[in-house]
Amino acid sequence: MSRFIKKISKKAGLSPGTLIHIGKKTMENARIRIIDYNDKKLNEKDLKKVEESFPFKDKPTVTWLNIDGLHDTGVIERVGKHFKVHPLVLEDIVNTGQRPKMEDFDDYVFFVLKMLYFEEDTDEIRTEQVSFIIGPRFVISFQERVGDIFEPVRERIRKAKGRIRSSGSAYLAYALVDAIVDNYFVVLEKISDRIEELEQELLTNPTSETLAKIHSMKRELILLRKSVWPLREAISGLTRGESKLIGDKTVVYLRDVYDHTIQVIDTIESLRDTVSSMLDTYLSSISNRMNEVMKVLTIIATVFIPLTFIAGIYGMNFDFMPELRWIYGYFAVWGVMIFITIIMAFYFRRKGWI
Numbered sequence: 001m002s003r004f005i006k007k008i009s010k011k012a013g014l015s016p017g018t019l020i021h022i023g024k025k026t027m028e029n030a031r032i033r034i035i036d037y038n039d040k041k042l043n044e045k046d047l048k049k050v051e052e053s054f055p056f057k058d059k060p061t062v063t064w065l066n067i068d069g070l071h072d073t074g075v076i077e078r079v080g081k082h083f084k085v086h087p088l089v090l091e092d093i094v095n096t097g098q099r100p101k102m103e104d105f106d107d108y109v110f111f112v113l114k115m116l117y118f119e120e121d122t123d124e125i126r127t128e129q130v131s132f133i134i135g136p137r138f139v140i141s142f143q144e145r146v147g148d149i150f151e152p153v154r155e156r157i158r159k160a161k162g163r164i165r166s167s168g169s170a171y172l173a174y175a176l177v178d179a180i181v182d183n184y185f186v187v188l189e190k191i192s193d194r195i196e197e198l199e200q201e202l203l204t205n206p207t208s209e210t211l212a213k214i215h216s217m218k219r220e221l222i223l224l225r226k227s228v229w230p231l232r233e234a235i236s237g238l239t240r241g242e243s244k245l246i247g248d249k250t251v252v253y254l255r256d257v258y259d260h261t262i263q264v265i266d267t268i269e270s271l272r273d274t275v276s277s278m279l280d281t282y283l284s285s286i287s288n289r290m291n292e293v294m295k296v297l298t299i300i301a302t303v304f305i306p307l308t309f310i311a312g313i314y315g316m317n318f319d320f321m322p323e324l325r326w327i328y329g330y331f332a333v334w335g336v337m338i339f340i341t342i343i344m345a346f347y348f349r350r351k352g353w354i
Helices: 002-011 050-058 073-082 087-094 151-159 169-204 208-239 248-313 329-351
Strands: 031-037 042-047 062-068 101-104 109-119 124-134 138-143
Touching: 031 050, 031 151, 042 050, 042 151, 050 062, 050 073, 062 073, 062 169, 073 087, 087 109, 087 124, 101 208, 109 169, 109 208, 124 169, 124 208, 138 169, 151 169, 169 208, 169 248, 208 248, 248 329
Parallel strands: 062 138
Antiparallel strands: 031 042, 031 062, 101 109, 109 124, 124 138
8 A cells, every 4th residue: 555655646746637657567568459349240359559449439330449558658648539538537547546436528438446356376356447438339448457357248249149239338338347246246255255264263273373364354355345335326327327328228237237236335344244253253262262271270279279388387397296207197198188189179170160
């Protein structure tokens, strides 16, 4: 977080709309891919220059232009100039710290949200900002790196499954947003499995590593909440039908995405409550373990108090003491000590202390 704040400070004093990439450079060159289609034909290819996509703007087909790599501000600036995107929108695109939001500019809709992955190797959640420019006949998506969760959408376009090939750009945008939101459930399932394993560890053998895992889980859930909570308001803006680019037929599907978003938020809140209760359980477990240790030490000390007293009495250097010259005195003292120990152990047993 501190490194991210330092990068934001680079923009201090600059004029609004200045394009400075705030985030991590994940690739050398930006990757540009275009998919142009209608219900009868499909054209999909990778572009070497972004200018190759400009002729598709005025075509009657639906065009999906995807740009991977936000560090190349020159590419984003040329796209914004040709598609007449406001400079402040371009500034938000290259700033990867944006919260999910929706802005309607009449000629296009700007939509930004977070795409989440679960890294199996590192067992961590990875977040990535995805921005959309939704126009009358085109959708432009901006991603931080190569690799996403949109391959099922691409397959539906290639194989003409469902109504995506016969619908407009708004439906394409819905399909992309829906893919991101649906992947939230995959991430939450992984987190839920980790929480169950953590609960089992907490009940059987809690250690300092368990506490570290609980704190790490709390941080991840805070990140999830921060990434998903504002999305509800953004999708709600699309479902209200205020934009002329979002038709009534698409609004119905967006309402379903809105419901999924609410479900994701509720699940995150439930998992947060569970992790918070796990922290209380851990502290209680450690306290109980300490109480058990103190109980054992107290019992041992209680048993040895009378024995120490007897040993102290017969350890005094007086000439005239009872049983001092008695031939069986040593064995009698041992017998008394053992008898006291047995009686006390039996008493503690009846009380349920041992």
